[in-house]
Amino acid sequence: MDQAPKALFNPQAADARVLGVLQPELHDLPALLETWSEPTPLRVSGGGTTSRAAVSGCWSLDLSAHVRSVVWDGSTATVRIGAGSRVGDVLEVLVPHQRTFAAGLSGLPGMGYVLTGGMGPLSRRFGLAVDQLTTLTGVWGGGEPFRLERSRHGQTDEWRGLCGAAPFLAVVTEVELMTQKLQPLWVQQSSGAPQQLADWIETAEHAGAGVSLQWHWGESDQLTRLQVRCDPAPDHICIEGLHQLPPLASTPLGQPRLHGEVVGLLGPANSRGWRRLLPELQGLMDQRPHRNCSLSAQQLGEATAQVAVGETSFIHRDAVWKPWITAVWPAGDADRRQLSLAWLERVWQLLHTVCPGVHLAQLHDQLPFHQRELEQAFGAWLPSLRQLKRQRDPRCVLPPL
Numbered sequence: 001m002d003q004a005p006k007a008l009f010n011p012q013a014a015d016a017r018v019l020g021v022l023q024p025e026l027h028d029l030p031a032l033l034e035t036w037s038e039p040t041p042l043r044v045s046g047g048g049t050t051s052r053a054a055v056s057g058c059w060s061l062d063l064s065a066h067v068r069s070v071v072w073d074g075s076t077a078t079v080r081i082g083a084g085s086r087v088g089d090v091l092e093v094l095v096p097h098q099r100t101f102a103a104g105l106s107g108l109p110g111m112g113y114v115l116t117g118g119m120g121p122l123s124r125r126f127g128l129a130v131d132q133l134t135t136l137t138g139v140w141g142g143g144e145p146f147r148l149e150r151s152r153h154g155q156t157d158e159w160r161g162l163c164g165a166a167p168f169l170a171v172v173t174e175v176e177l178m179t180q181k182l183q184p185l186w187v188q189q190s191s192g193a194p195q196q197l198a199d200w201i202e203t204a205e206h207a208g209a210g211v212s213l214q215w216h217w218g219e220s221d222q223l224t225r226l227q228v229r230c231d232p233a234p235d236h237i238c239i240e241g242l243h244q245l246p247p248l249a250s251t252p253l254g255q256p257r258l259h260g261e262v263v264g265l266l267g268p269a270n271s272r273g274w275r276r277l278l279p280e281l282q283g284l285m286d287q288r289p290h291r292n293c294s295l296s297a298q299q300l301g302e303a304t305a306q307v308a309v310g311e312t313s314f315i316h317r318d319a320v321w322k323p324w325i326t327a328v329w330p331a332g333d334a335d336r337r338q339l340s341l342a343w344l345e346r347v348w349q350l351l352h353t354v355c356p357g358v359h360l361a362q363l364h365d366q367l368p369f370h371q372r373e374l375e376q377a378f379g380a381w382l383p384s385l386r387q388l389k390r391q392r393d394p395r396c397v398l399p400p401l
């Protein structure tokens with residue numbers, strides 16, 4: 001097969017001219033990785049929502065065919081998730097049991113959501129998805145199977161590496177996570193002018209763990225805002241839980257096919273810094289090379305800051321804001337791709353003053369800033385992570401670190 005499966009959510013991945021798609025039985029995976037002699041890296045596809053789920057000139061390992069199970073265990077209040085499942089599948093399985101889990105803003109992402117950190121509107125109350133992991137099962141890039149438990153292996157480099165940097169180290173076939181009681185949420189969607197952004201941020205930074213703000217700057221003169229609360233408030237709508245969360249931004253309709261890249265940043269509370277850079281940011285938003293280039297953010301803090309830096313590969317435990325910059329261009333238009341990526345880098349450079357960290361949810365090993373992203377994502381932990389990669393994926397079957 002020379003084309004990635006059309007089921008891939010990300011259009012850039014779906015359009016990739018892959019060398020082939022592998023759908024191995026689980027018991028064949030260790031031998032497949034150990035003896036892999038075709039071009040590397042092998043691309044692993046969870047939900048297929050990033051541009052690197054499938055790549056021209058690479059093979060894709062599609063986990064959706066064999067490991068889609070989601071199993072609730074009432075005796076431990078945990079959920080076992082097969083690597084082919086999506087966040088939305090997990091939420092749906094948990095609802096009849098009156099449980100939920102640390103999901104994000106959308107049900108579409110797959111296992112990559114959990115493995116790269118996983119943050120959502122309830123993270124300020126319960127932490128990141130990686131903070132809920134109790135068991136990780138899979139096969140190291142070198143072909144050795146593993147099953148790690150937090151209670152026994154939580155202090156090892158292997159556990160730490162898999163919690164936030166797994167795509168570089170292993171193919172994870174199943175995870176087990178703690179769940180939370182399903183409780184109603186109160187949401188408020190509104191819009192405002194860019195000048196209001198600093199006030200929104202300042203107010204949100206004074207809010208408690210039961211409140212989170214997410215915002216989206218899509219049109220240059222209009223921002224949308226989604227506030228999620230765990231307790232009732234005037235002008236908020238009550239929903240059953242995250243499975244009923246409204247979207248932060250509407251999906252563009254009637255577009256020609258678009259490709260794009262997303263860079264996620266992380267930074268501490270700093271409403272003054274945001275206020276200071278707002279005029280320059282407005283200038284960059286006015287100059288967006290494509291109308292769908294955008295900037296969005298979600299709020300962390302509180303519970304996400306309660307976990308020690310050394311426990312996971314998500315080292316930015318002081319982060320309160322995760323802005324993400326989306327650069328898009330018409331599929332196949334190399335010049336406009338260049339313009340949009342240059343715009344992304346300019347926005348990143350400006351935001352770096354308030355958000356010096358990176359949330360490496362999407363890999364960009366084809367782009368010149370991959371190294372910078374690795375350094376800003378993993379900081380002082382990066383040399384040990386590279387050492388772990390040399391041990392566990394010595395032939396670099398999985399993406400480069």
Ligand SMILES: Cc1cc2nc3c(=O)[nH]c(=O)nc-3n(C[C@H](O)[C@H](O)[C@H](O)COP(=O)(O)OP(=O)(O)OC[C@H]3O[C@@H](n4cnc5c(N)ncnc54)[C@H](O)[C@@H]3O)c2cc1C
Nearest residue numbers: 046047048049050053104105106109110111112113119172
């Ligand atoms: C609509 C939408 C909403 C989002 N909302 C949020 C949000 O609220 N919070 C948040 O934190 N993030 C959010 N994200 C980002 C998302 O979590 C990341 O892009 C994540 O990497 C997607 O994982 P995936 O499995 O869907 O995608 P993929 O592209 O298939 O995988 C992403 C990366 O993880 C690797 N990977 C996937 N599965 C495995 C596995 N089993 N073993 C080893 N490596 C694997 C892949 O190789 C790839 O590099 C959102 C993304 C989208 C598209």
